[in-house]
Amino acid sequence: MLVSSHQFNTQNNPVLQTQVAIVGGGLAGLTCALQLEKAGIAYCLIEASSQLGGRVQTTIHTDGFLLDHGFQAFNTAYEEAKQWLDFDALELQSFYPGAVIRYNGTFNKVGDPQRDKGMYLFALYSPIGSFKDKMLTLSLKNKLKDMSEKKIYSLPEESTLTFLQRFGFSQKYIDTFFRPFYGGVFLEDALSTSVRKFAYTFKTFSNGTVCLPKNGMHAIIDQLASHLNQNNIILNQALIDLSPPSSSSTQLTPRILTLSSGQQIEAQHVVLAMSLPQVASLLGQPCPVRYNTTWTLYFSCKDKPPLSVREPLLVLNAEGSGIVQHLCFLSEVSGSYAPNGGNLCSVTLKPLSALENLTESEAVIQTKANLKQWFGSVTDRWQFIQGFQIYQAIPSETVLFGEHQATTVETVSAWQQQWQIDLANDAMDSASINGAIRAGRVVAGRLIKNVKK
Numbered sequence: 001m002l003v004s005s006h007q008f009n010t011q012n013n014p015v016l017q018t019q020v021a022i023v024g025g026g027l028a029g030l031t032c033a034l035q036l037e038k039a040g041i042a043y044c045l046i047e048a049s050s051q052l053g054g055r056v057q058t059t060i061h062t063d064g065f066l067l068d069h070g071f072q073a074f075n076t077a078y079e080e081a082k083q084w085l086d087f088d089a090l091e092l093q094s095f096y097p098g099a100v101i102r103y104n105g106t107f108n109k110v111g112d113p114q115r116d117k118g119m120y121l122f123a124l125y126s127p128i129g130s131f132k133d134k135m136l137t138l139s140l141k142n143k144l145k146d147m148s149e150k151k152i153y154s155l156p157e158e159s160t161l162t163f164l165q166r167f168g169f170s171q172k173y174i175d176t177f178f179r180p181f182y183g184g185v186f187l188e189d190a191l192s193t194s195v196r197k198f199a200y201t202f203k204t205f206s207n208g209t210v211c212l213p214k215n216g217m218h219a220i221i222d223q224l225a226s227h228l229n230q231n232n233i234i235l236n237q238a239l240i241d242l243s244p245p246s247s248s249s250t251q252l253t254p255r256i257l258t259l260s261s262g263q264q265i266e267a268q269h270v271v272l273a274m275s276l277p278q279v280a281s282l283l284g285q286p287c288p289v290r291y292n293t294t295w296t297l298y299f300s301c302k303d304k305p306p307l308s309v310r311e312p313l314l315v316l317n318a319e320g321s322g323i324v325q326h327l328c329f330l331s332e333v334s335g336s337y338a339p340n341g342g343n344l345c346s347v348t349l350k351p352l353s354a355l356e357n358l359t360e361s362e363a364v365i366q367t368k369a370n371l372k373q374w375f376g377s378v379t380d381r382w383q384f385i386q387g388f389q390i391y392q393a394i395p396s397e398t399v400l401f402g403e404h405q406a407t408t409v410e411t412v413s414a415w416q417q418q419w420q421i422d423l424a425n426d427a428m429d430s431a432s433i434n435g436a437i438r439a440g441r442v443v444a445g446r447l448i449k450n451v452k453k
């Protein structure tokens with residue numbers, strides 16, 4: 001007999017039984033759990049680490065700074081997220097719809113004149129992009145504004161760079177705007193990422209507001225988790241073994257999951273809501289997609305940020321030199337990121353592949369040298385707090401986007417069939433908060449149809 005969700009408890013129970021075992025407590029796993037909970041289906045959520053959230057984490061530093069693990073931001077145009085999150089309760093704090101671009105030794109503000117009327121004049125005289133580039137940007141914005149996701153997902157595959165060149169943008173504009181900005185979004189600045197992903201994110205940026213929850217990115221996780229029955233969540237235990245499926249394709253036999261503590265769970269259905277490399281490693285298979293890396297360093301300072309960047313916006317490096325990809329004074333976006341009126345600067349470095357052999361202290365020295373060149377000796381007083389190197393930050397390709405999309409779809413479908421499992425993670429969708437949430441929802445929806453209550 002299956003235990004009801006409220007009786008789920010890991011003590012004195014040699015083999016726990018449930019209908020659905022969800023392995024992985026990131027956004028995809030949490031959303032899947034939430035939907036099953038709403039449908040009254042018994043589940044347990046197994047998370048290897050001590051905290052839910054997966055790649056969305058915020059550390060509260062001993063000095064009170066909020067340190068997200070890597071630079072991340074939320075977007076109010078995330079349609080799927082809208083259905084699961086109470087945006088008001090997150091107290092979203094907006095970024096300015098534009099950026100400051102460091103180019104040729106100066107800081108140049110660029111913005112969307114359709115949102116910030118003051119930008120019409122700036123845009124006209126800005127050295128970032130010719131008049132034609134600016135007109136093309138507006139035209140692209142209008143083209144993508146109402147394009148359905150389905151249509152975006154079926155755009156002919158090509159790299160973002162090839163698309164931008166073909167669309168008519170000048171190489172200078174690509175190098176001073178698209179490369180530093182989308183390099184930070186894709187976590188690769190060759191712009192080899194699929195045009196589908198580019199179109200999807202361009203549309204999302206145009207239609208929504210980029211923001212941070214007032215109390216850090218992990219507030220998103222806390223909100224989702226607060227709707228779950230805590231008795232159904234097992235932390236600090238990794239799935240280490242999964243019994244093979246029955247050889248009969250007609251008969252669904254329960255699966256036995258063995259956790260790192262030795263605890264066993266019998267489940268009718270298994271959802272692996274781990275990242276794709278983690279799934280591949282569990283199944284002993286090579287991962288069909290590459291992942292991009294990132295490295296963010298945090299600095300605090302008592303002085304107000306330099307005037308040229310004292311706004312809630314991203315500062316992009318278009319100098320063609322230096323270790324910095326972009327920086328942002330997060331305390332300008334949300335005061336909660338820095339205590340007692342202090343200031344917190346997040347600096348994201350160029351893609352890690354170029355910095356592989358650098359130690360953290362070498363990276364800090366080079367970053368400070370880069371910042372001093374930009375802002376002068378005031379940066380001598382900026383103090384390094386902590387760094388986050390993330391080796392598998394986001395998939396460079398997913399089931400929906402990427403040159404090798406067909407092979408990826410084939411591989412993950414074969415895994416699901418062969419192992420009789422469901423996969424829910426951002427690689428199944430759009431490698432974003434929205435995509436991970438949707439991946440969890442889609443799998444839960446499928447299960448709800450199949451699971452007998």
Ligand SMILES: Cc1cc2nc3c(=O)[nH]c(=O)nc-3n(C[C@H](O)[C@H](O)[C@H](O)COP(=O)(O)OP(=O)(O)OC[C@H]3O[C@@H](n4cnc5c(N)ncnc54)[C@H](O)[C@@H]3O)c2cc1C
Nearest residue numbers: 024026027028048054055070073238239425426432433436
């Ligand atoms: C630095 C960075 C910046 C980003 N920036 C943005 C952004 O600005 N905007 C945006 O929309 N998205 C951004 N993303 C992407 C977004 O955060 C991810 O797409 C999303 O969090 C992925 O969620 P997930 O549930 O698919 O996977 P994960 O969050 O990776 O969750 C998988 C979970 O499975 C657990 N697990 C793994 N193996 C086991 C096991 N054997 N047993 C039990 N548990 C296991 C892991 O511990 C983890 O908690 C960024 C990501 C990173 C890392």
